[in-house]
Amino acid sequence: MIRFLIFSLYSSFLLVSCAVYRYPEAVGMRESEMKELNTYYIDTTKAFVYRAKVNAFKQDVNGTLLVKALAADEHRIALVSDFGQTLFDLTISPDKDVVHFIMPDLDKKFIRKEIAGIFRTMTQRTFASSALMFSGKQHYPVYVSNDSYYLLKQREVDRITKTKGTKERFTVIYNDVNSGIPLGVTVEHQQLPITIHLFLDRNQSTL
Template sequence: MRIFLSSLFALVFLGCASYPRKNGFESVKTIQEETLNPYFSDVSKDYIYRAKIEAFDKTFGGLFIVKKLGPAQHRIVFTTEMGNTIFDFTFQGDDFKVNRILKEMDRKILLNILKRDLKALIAEHSPVLQTFNDNGDIVYATKILSKKHYFYRTEGLLKKIVRVGNGKEKVNFIFSGIEEDLAGKIEILHNIFPLTLTLKRI
């Protein structure tokens, strides 16, 4: 009975534990005041990716284009290969404007998800709340649009962002094929909603 109660207590404790505690992060001194995401930070570049979005049993493919217009300002356009607009968004700081969107995707829940996902994808600087060590990776805790995010850096490169809620991973942003502040492939994987976004740089 004592073993059962101990196990039950441990299960409840871990279930309520914070994300860093669940993952065994080691807290370290914060030196860097802001996170750094360099992948969409150059105003002189057009970032073009071949994209596939799978959402609510529908699949959309085409070109995903990001243009930095100024400090904390980006425009993101997703078009078909033929040039028809699927969505066209503008971000200015935390403000979000829908310039155009395909009727099939014009659903409030999907728009809110895309807003949070794409804002996390392009946010260059967010204040660091805490810093951790995870088996050699440096992990920065921050908030984007009031949601807790963890930025994982491996050998100085941003390899992953995790959005967390109630101590659990909600969304994973995976960056690979990194060369000169360009991510060759980006995956946004939701653990709750039926939504994935895959980008491959052209």
């Protein structure tokens, strides 16, 4: 009996630890040539100014999101309230983030981690050598890099699905891409009540 229980627990542990996210309608994965993805924010001469509408935990925050590439893989991201108060100001790299300022109300480890995670996914260039296979009908190509799925439309990244374990964590959707510049971005969080809508302010951006 005890041997059976140990075997059951071991089997369950293996099943859980090996479980991966299943992308809708995907039937498998194939190797592909190395593909460079999400290059919207790699130009260090540009500064993006977005009108931001954030709904987080039933609180509305409106303001301005500033995005500046310090290097191809390093971004300075700041959210400023309409009244001019900096809510957060971070430098985000692939493996670390530096907080320059964060409002005391937001200065909690899990909030900092979530903010950095969302905007890292939104701004970070990546390289993928795996793509999903779909059976039957035509499907937009989807490349896989670590735990993120990049769906391409007209050769541009249309959306990124960030996953953790078997579940979607959040989705970044580039609503309108014009000459390689996302005019709108939506972030929908599947695990937390967070939605972000960004609208590019062309006049204030340096493009």
